[in-house]
Amino acid sequence: MLQCQKRITFITLILLFLLSGCASFNSSNEVKVTSEMNELISDYIIQHYDGVYPETDKQFEVHKIYGAKETGGVTSVYLYSLYLGFNEKTKAEGQPGHSVPVVVKLRSEDGEYVVSHYKEPRDGADFKRSLYKIFPREYAGKALDDTKNSAGLQEEMKQKAEMWLRK
Secondary structure: OHHHHHHHHHHHHHHHHHHHHHHHHHHOOEOOOOHHHHHHHHHHHHHHOOOOOOOOOEEEEEEEEEEEEEEOOEEEEEEEEEEEEEOOOOOOOOOOEEEEEEEEEEEEEOOEEEEEEEEOOOOHHHHHHHHHHHOOHHHHHHHHHHOOOHHHOHHHHHHHHHHHHHO
16 A cells, blocks of 8 residues: 555656646747837837728827747737827827737847738637637637727827827
């Protein structure tokens, strides 16, 4: 009986060791999103939607980062984006735009990041399923919850528009 308990304890310790190694391996590819990356993402999204919505005097994009992972030299950034256009006549009242979860893939070229891929989940009935296909499960649930209130980004967007109007 004592021999059996020792084996169970030994096997349990080995499993715990292996599981902790797997957990640290998964988190080892997580990276911090820099201000340079944030600016590149915003600029890219504004450029990506140029001409899609009715013309406005100024467009802004703000986002909430859920996390970023680097694999094979490509950094995948998982975020929730709010994009709006503004006119001087309508002041800080946003014109047509969008709010949507997005995955942006960045790679380094000559020491600078470039966007190599941009993907949003599909609209309509396929939204939730496609979101879970492009986002890791740990971020997809958060992004799904954030669709109810544009990830709380409205105040940040309003501040950007008001700063622009003061100039």
